[in-house]
Amino acid sequence: MLKLNIAPEKIGQARGYAKQIAESFDWLFKGYSSVAIERTILRLMGMDGAIEGGEPIPNLVVDHLKEKNILNRGVAYWVVNAMVAKGMSVQEVGDAVAQGDLDLSQVEKADDKLVLAKLDELVVKSLAHIKAQKGFRDNKFAEYGPRRRPALYVIVATGNIYEDVTQAKAAARQGADIIAVIRSTAQSLLDYVPYGATTVGFGGTFATQENFKIMRKALDEVGDELKRYISLTNYASGLCMPEIAAMGAIERLDVMLNDAMYGILFRDINPKRTILDQYFSRMINAYAGIEIQTGEDNYLTTSDAIEKAYTVTASQLINEQFAYISGLKPEKMGLGHAHEIDPTIENSFSYELSHALLTSTLFPTAPTKYMPPTKFASGNIFKTNLMDAMFNFIGQVTNQGVQLLGMLTEAIHTPHLADRALAIENANYLFAATKDFAKEITLDPDGFINSRANEVLDEATKFLQRVSEQGLFNAMRNGEFADIKRPEERGKGLEGVFQRDENYLNPFMEKMKEELGLNK
Secondary structure (H helix, E strand, O other): OOOOOOOHHHHHHHHHHHHHHHHOOHHHHHHEEEHHHHHHHHHHHOOOOEOOOOOEHHHHHHHHHHHOOOHHHOHHHHHHHHHHHHOOOHHHHHHHHHOOOOOHHHOOOOOHHHHHHHHHHHHHHHHHHHHHHHHHHHHHHHHHOOOOOOEEEEEEOOOOHHHHHHHHHHHHHHOOOEEEEOOOOOHHHOOOOOOOOOOOOOOOOOOOHHHHHHHHHHHHHHHHHHOOOOEEEEEOOHHHHHHHHHHHHHHOOOEEEOOOOHHHHHHOEOHHHHHHHHHHHHHHHHHHOOEEEOOHHHHHHHOOOOOOHHHHHHHHHHHHHHHHHOOOOHHHEEOEEEOOOOOOOOOHHHHHHHHHHHHHHHOOOOOOEEEOOOOOOOOOHHHHHHHHHHHHHHHHHOOOOEEEOOOOOOOOOOOOHHHHHHHHHHHHHHHHHOOOHHHHOOOOOOOHHHHHHHHHHHHHHHHHHHHHHHOHHHHHHOOOOOOOOOOOOOOEOHHHEEEOOOOOOOHHHHHHHHHHOOOO
16 A cells, blocks of 8 residues: 555654553543443343333433432442342343332342342343354355455435344445444434334334344345345444443344434433443443444534644544553454545645545554545536545555445435445446556655645644543533534533442453453
8 A cells, every 4th residue: 555654663652651651541431430330231131122211221211210219339239139139130120110110229128149149140141142243244244354444335325224234234235244223313312222123214214122133134135145244233322322332242233323422412312421431331332242333434524624634533532542541353343544635736636645545544443434425416417426535545545444425416315226336336347447556656755645644643633642631521612623612511411420339340340341351
């Protein structure tokens, strides 16, 4: 691939500041939990379902414990204590609490050894299932061959999971490697996960465990037909970040949108809640062998793509360090960036090439996710198709991991099947035509592309140093990221964060940390 002339010590300095930022949250990870984390524990234990009004049973159990002022010991203890004392299953405990027939605070205390033994039994069973799902994926890639690079990533977003299946299968047959099911608009702001299969969504389809199961089954069917493993993507972000990660692990999703800061900046979710929830959600993804994708492309929707390019690089480095803390390896970090410079600017292509090459240089083994030009797409489908071709050219020659394909009708309507087919055709043409092109050319060490990459890295390093000195929460309060101000004491979901007591239990986190080598 093309090579930038960047001193390794410059990269090390930037990474060092990012590491300081991520590691400064040890107090939060060790001392606090959230209602979403507790609901995740219940789901991993096997609790599911909803009452007639649609309220999920895990929510009702967590809310019950919160009302009784005993949540700070963690749901695991109280539910399993009731299982042992009453001779009930996990689901029976949840159903009884949801119906108002059981007060967990009034259940007699069982022997702690029996409670811990039952907990261990539930953890082993749940994690064995997740390991089996990971093994199935690994075996399929071994049978059919690894995913190509860049992988072709396309979106379905009808609102109806059954229609999504039809479109996803068509996209796979057209050549897509990864299918992303876009979530219904604003689902990230729901502090619960809807239950069951859904057929009505707004701008996308609700992320539910049943919908995951339906789509996974469909992609397995078409994958066996095509002799390719088709990867499935959904969104583990928002107020239910760890819950959705757990559902994805159970149903064998392969990629989860999972950013440490996206929800804070673009959905006004409380900073403390988001940083805490992403820690456990990424640990689940790491354990399940799920690839994460981050949302740095969103910075360029609110900020100028040239002036604020350094914020993308800085955020990528911070996301990388948070991912390390949760046990993710570089080959599972789909760090994001985007092709969003105004195409009328002189040398816009050189800017884009420089920025994309900087990302692949900083993260050479990561399946970086490159987002298409959308900000300046217009009703002129021929121009948009040409912009997408330039984007695909850069994706190939800079060795991106995942190429989210642009659609020529991007600015007109939700893409039709034919639009998606044309996008795949465009990418396949460019990828084949330029397959070895990068091996044949070199960059002038003092030329524009190399100089620009060094300039962006220098700006990102200074920015990371400033953030490290003032603290990430203060930097967000001051609007340092994407020109958006997010104070630590405000935002959605703060009331769902609580301090653990000395007897707090999260047996899944402890077991995952042990097996991922995070206790060393």
